[in-house]
Amino acid sequence: MPPPPAAAPPGSDFAIDVTGVTKRFGSKTVVNAIDLRVRRGEIYGFLGPNGSGKTTFIRMLCGLLTPDAGTGTCLGYDVRTQQSDIKRHVGYMTQKFSYYEDLSIRENLDFIARLYDLPDRRAAVQRSLERLGLANRSHQLAGQLSGGWKQRLSLAACLIHSPQLLLLDEPTAGVDPKARREFWDEIHRLAAEGLTVLITTHYMDEAERCHRLAYLAYGKLLTHGTLDDVLASVRLTTWTVTGPDLLDLAKKIRSLPGIEQVVAFGTTLHVSGRDAAALEASLTSVRDPRHEWNKIRSGLEDVFISLMDSAKDNFA
Amino acid sequence: MSASRFTLHRLWAIVLKEFIQMKRDRVTFGMMVGIPLMQLMLFGFAINSDPKHLPTALRAADQGPFARTFVAALRTSGYFTLTHEATTEAEARRLLQLGEVQFVINIPEDFSRRLLRGERPTLLIEADATDPSATGPALNAVRAIADHVLDRDLTGPLARLHAKAGPIDLQLHAHYNPENITQYNVVPGLMGVVLTMTMVIITALAITRERERGTMENLLSTPVRPIEVMLGKILPYIVVGYIQVTLILVASHFVFHVPMIGSLPLLYAVSLLFIAANLAMGITFSTLAKNQLQAVQMAFFFFLPSILLSGFMFPFRGMPEWAQWVGSVLPNTHYLRIVRGILLKGNGLAEITPHLWPLLAFLVVAMAIGVKRYRQTLD
Ligand SMILES: Nc1ncnc2c1ncn2[C@@H]1O[C@H](COP(=O)(O)OP(=O)(O)OP(=O)(O)O)[C@@H](O)[C@H]1O
Ligand SMILES: [Mg+2]
Numbered sequence: 008m009p010p011p012p013a014a015a016p017p018g019s020d021f022a023i024d025v026t027g028v029t030k031r032f033g034s035k036t037v038v039n040a041i042d043l044r045v046r047r048g049e050i051y052g053f054l055g056p057n058g059s060g061k062t063t064f065i066r067m068l069c070g071l072l073t074p075d076a077g078t079g080t081c082l083g084y085d086v087r088t089q090q091s092d093i094k095r096h097v098g099y100m101t102q103k104f105s106y107y108e109d110l111s112i113r114e115n116l117d118f119i120a121r122l123y124d125l126p127d128r129r130a131a132v133q134r135s136l137e138r139l140g141l142a143n144r145s146h147q148l149a150g151q152l153s154g155g156w157k158q159r160l161s162l163a164a165c166l167i168h169s170p171q172l173l174l175l176d177e178p179t180a181g182v183d184p185k186a187r188r189e190f191w192d193e194i195h196r197l198a199a200e201g202l203t204v205l206i207t208t209h210y211m212d213e214a215e216r217c218h219r220l221a222y223l224a225y226g227k228l229l230t231h232g233t234l235d236d237v238l239a240s241v242r243l244t245t246w247t248v249t250g251p252d253l254l255d256l257a258k259k260i261r262s263l264p265g266i267e268q269v270v271a272f273g274t275t276l277h278v279s280g281r282d283a284a285a286l287e288a289s290l291t292s293v294r295d296p297r298h299e300w301n302k303i304r305s306g307l308e309d310v311f312i313s314l315m316d317s318a319k320d321n322f323a
Numbered sequence: 324m325s326a327s328r329f330t331l332h333r334l335w336a337i338v339l340k341e342f343i344q345m346k347r348d349r350v351t352f353g354m355m356v357g358i359p360l361m362q363l364m365l366f367g368f369a370i371n372s373d374p375k376h377l378p379t380a381l382r383a384a385d386q387g388p389f390a391r392t393f394v395a396a397l398r399t400s401g402y403f404t405l406t407h408e409a410t411t412e413a414e415a416r417r418l419l420q421l422g423e424v425q426f427v428i429n430i431p432e433d434f435s436r437r438l439l440r441g442e443r444p445t446l447l448i449e450a451d452a453t454d455p456s457a458t459g460p461a462l463n464a465v466r467a468i469a470d471h472v473l474d475r476d477l478t479g480p481l482a483r484l485h486a487k488a489g490p491i492d493l494q495l496h497a498h499y500n501p502e503n504i505t506q507y508n509v510v511p512g513l514m515g516v517v518l519t520m521t522m523v524i525i526t527a528l529a530i531t532r533e534r535e536r537g538t539m540e541n542l543l544s545t546p547v548r549p550i551e552v553m554l555g556k557i558l559p560y561i562v563v564g565y566i567q568v569t570l571i572l573v574a575s576h577f578v579f580h581v582p583m584i585g586s587l588p589l590l591y592a593v594s595l596l597f598i599a600a601n602l603a604m605g606i607t608f609s610t611l612a613k614n615q616l617q618a619v620q621m622a623f624f625f626f627l628p629s630i631l632l633s634g635f636m637f638p639f640r641g642m643p644e645w646a647q648w649v650g651s652v653l654p655n656t657h658y659l660r661i662v663r664g665i666l667l668k669g670n671g672l673a674e675i676t677p678h679l680w681p682l683l684a685f686l687v688v689a690m691a692i693g694v695k696r697y698r699q700t701l702d
Binding site: 109124 | 536547
């Protein structure tokens with residue numbers, strides 16, 4: 008990857024720096040006063056349940072939607088007025104595959120390269136084909152590719168103009184574990200070269216590979232920070248239990264005070280709640296010598312579900 | 324928004340992409356060539372370019388020399404073959420009705436006598452004009468014959484009979500289709516119809532398809548400008564439009580022997596305006612439609628008046644005023660007149676200019692709405 012253009016736009020250490028960004032569709036507020044700062048060179052994970060407004064937020068960052076309220080900059084350019092400058096320096100990978108299925112890999116890349124008016128187009132296309140291991144498939148039609156290869160093509164296409172910021176909207180949905188891992192290795196290589204990456208995902212293992220995270224629900228930013236910050240932001244207590252008749256136990260404890268989540272993981276049950284004292288009191292009441300109880304560190308998923316549940320109480 | 328400027332590079336990128344997609348989509352390309360040919364064949368069945376030896380019944384109440392000369396002249400013209408002799412009017416009418424004959428020639432009893440007295444006797448020719456393309460040329464031939472056939476007979480003292488509008492009062496009565504649209508109108512008219520149909524549908528799908536397949540979101544996230552996308556989608560289909568024009572002209576000439584009196588380069592040049600107007604209309608539909616089905620419906624909605632109210636199906640002046648008003652907004656109406664004018668009447672630029680302005684106005688308005696409606700964001 009060639010280094011970012013010398014004429015770096017004015018601005019701070021932040022590739023994304025927005026405050027109060029809001030988007031309404033009709034009477035529905037889909038993105039509600041979000042503040043977000045993403046440092047240059049950072050991999051920023053953007054998480055949230057379906058319909059929480061992740062795609063909408065990203066579209067506002069890259070100039071596809073105009074925010075109803077809020078201000079800020081993306082790569083130093085104003086998100087409301089300098090959309091065409093933003094477009095030139097951002098690589099956006101849409102949630103749905105959005106290249107031409109009736110064009111070959113090379114033709115798709117060539118088309119995108121032309122739209123960005125790249126000075127040495129042929130070389131740029133060849134470089135990106137090689138970098139992502141697409142060179143010997145370059146004549147295959149995009150429509151005939153499997154999910155993993157489509158994803159590589161999309162990544163190659165949104166990198167072709169050497170952007171400074173990558174906005175990746177669920178790039179690994181429907182991709183097998185090995186391909187996902189390779190994809191993430193690639194993302195880390197890019198970040199090491201100075202690229203900023205904002206990436207949405209529903210996979211917790213991927214969330215853990217980000218430098219920082221943000222969690223969104225009902226259009227609101229519920230928490231953000233490093234993995235530890237996020238885990239600490241909700242004081243969740245989680246116990247595991249193993250033993251016989253877990254299904255009965257789950258049914259029994261679900262309605263007890265202080266118990267907010269009861270989730271089965273194979274032969275163990277995870278029981279969590281925000282009020283540690285109430286939770287432990289409830290657990291004592293159902294103690295059975297056949298069961299083995301352990302207190303563990305709450306996982307990201309438990310934290311997110313807890314966040315979503317409390318958000319539902321507040322906003323929905 | 325800080326403007327990124329129009330560049331030919333990006334325009335060319337879109338044009339190239341459209342051509343590749345066109346090349347890959349064999350079915351659509353086949354349709355674009357197939358539709359003109361199919362329509363020509365369909366309409367062509369009704370067109371016998373130079374129909375001759377048409378069955379004719381003679382009802383001659385007068386067998387005098389003038390009448391015989393007239394009938395002989397009709398025969399030698401090649402258009403008429405006397406297949407029946409009718410004695411009564413009813414009999415003649417029945418032959419016409421059954422389609423046994425195309426024409427009935429009625430020579431009245433006192434034809435020769437009145438001719439000699441200079442009273443311009445009436446000679447009635449009845450025609451079955453259900454297929455006007457068949458009767459048109461024959462009837463034209465009759466007119467010429469009526470005026471000059473007796474020249475040789477009317478010499479010496481009879482020469483005075485030439486004096487007036489012609490010695491015979493020729494009455495042509497077209498049954499079943501009094502409007503008499505002639506054959507040559509159909510094939511040139513077909514050019515406008517075929518182009519309207521294919522051009523509008525093709526481009527109506529152009530942007531809707533991108534939106535439906537999700538490629539629009541990608542396109543919008545690049546620096547490409549709306550006008551570059553629009554022009555880039557129009558230009559390749561101008562080439563297709565010219566292929567269609569050429570196909571129709573070649574078929575008109577070699578298969579249907581349509582006369583081409585005027586300048587073909589002029590016709591090609593002004594066709595650009597018409598093709599572009601239809602493409603712009605299609606693009607505009609495409610920015611309005613929510614999905615491809617809607618786009619096709621809109622194209623159809625445009626196509627129907629273009630075929631019905633343009634003067635292609637029905638004579639323009641026979642239509643009610645509101646229909647004429649609608650018709651004169653449609654590009655096809657003007658193009659029809661231009662094509663017929665150039666091909667059949669040998670019109671030059673001066674004569675067709677009044678029809679160029681409406682085309683140009685339509686193009687500009689359609690394009691402006693299209694560019695305005697083309698959303699550069701997904702809002
Ligand atoms: N153009 C639009 N018009 C109206 N509503 C919209 C539009 N785009 C999105 N929405 C609504 O906004 C909400 C947020 O959608 P968005 O696509 O941003 O969610 P998301 O977080 O990306 O979800 P997912 O994880 O499923 O991709 C949804 O309820 C959606 O129905
Ligand atoms: Mg989404």
